[in-house]
Amino acid sequence: MVKSPGGDEQVSSREERVARNESTTRAINEEIKGAQQATSPGEHVRILCECRSVDCDRVIAITLAEYESVPADPRQFAVVRDHVLRDLEQVVAQTDRYTVVAKREGVAAAIAVEEDPRG
Numbered sequence: 001m002v003k004s005p006g007g008d009e010q011v012s013s014r015e016e017r018v019a020r021n022e023s024t025t026r027a028i029n030e031e032i033k034g035a036q037q038a039t040s041p042g043e044h045v046r047i048l049c050e051c052r053s054v055d056c057d058r059v060i061a062i063t064l065a066e067y068e069s070v071p072a073d074p075r076q077f078a079v080v081r082d083h084v085l086r087d088l089e090q091v092v093a094q095t096d097r098y099t100v101v102a103k104r105e106g107v108a109a110a111i112a113v114e115e116d117p118r119g
Ligand SMILES: [Zn+2]
Pocket: 049, 050, 051, 052, 053, 056, 057, 058, 079, 080, 083
């Protein structure tokens, strides 16, 4: 990482965000969920949209119970409604707060399975 005297906080935080998106939003969300484990199952927690767009910083309000059911299949992701990639993903569930999509078979699905932090 390049550090300049001018202070590159903007740049480094963006780099970090990109890297995070690339590594996996789900891992972050697992941490968020872990940190909020004490919350009652019916209460909303805020997780990051899992669309993996580099520019996406949207959050989704979801209950722990709902979130637990999403990655039952590692190809499934919770995203905001506007972020569904209809040519790559199939909508499997929709609420007024978020949409659950499944990666279509192929490379994206294979990567999703491979990167599943739950192993
Ligand atoms: Zn998104």
